[in-house]
Amino acid sequence: MTRSTQDSQVSTAPAEDPSFGGAGARLSYGSYLRLPDLLGAKVLMSDPPAHDELLFITIHQVYELWFGQLLHELGDARDRMLSGDTYHPRQRLHRAHVITRLLIEQIDVLETMTPQDFLSFRNLLAPASGFQSVQFRELEFLSGAKEASYVDRLGHATAVERARLSARLDEPSLWDGFLHLLGSAGFAVSTVEDRRDSLVTISRDRAAYGSFWDVAEALVEHDELWMRWRMRHVLMVERQIGTKSGTGGSSGAPYLRTRLDVRFYPELWELRSHL
8 A cells, every 4th residue: 555545544534523532621421410519419417417318318309300301301292292293292201101110119219218217317307398399299280280279388489489380380281282182183172072082083093093092091101100109109108107297297198198099181091981
């Protein structure tokens, strides 16, 4: 091979992206993920430190991170349905299903903490409570379980958080997005009876309407997984503290049991009786 040929081959080789490797020197793993801030947020209240308080904090911080991701996915699923899309909502809902299963499994990790170890720091938490999770209420509102009374009951919430909750009450839910999707395709959705007849038609011709049926089933899956989470959550609470009152002032497990029958899409469940 001649020198000129070698030079030609070298000159035509793609240049290495200077942003990769040590030459970039713009970001590191820790700086991109804001790890000093993230890991620095694990501040224990107990003194001397209770061993299991770190686990308790970690589990709930991770929950809030996943809640934020779920709001991102479900909000996009709703928006895509409002634009007439049937593919991306199914994709987003499937990802939400996987995340919610992970949230259910996290309860297994929390249950490695004994009641005695929890009680060693539980009194320090009052009046903080999981009831006060703004993102959890946003998820319920976005999914269709809109209860305006919760905005007033979350007295600890900041002005920004209360504005977010109010916005969730006013904006379309996933159910609204689904009905818009059906209406745009020519199905009647004005009344409960109209919607039931439309869904029965869709269910009986999946060759023609399979994408709509798949979205409906994805919503049912979303609903069922949150019912499973509520049940696992209340059992965990009963296993940890029995029927003691919650740190935020609620009745604890008895209150949580009143939420077990909450369904985001009752019409999709009732539809089964008409198939």
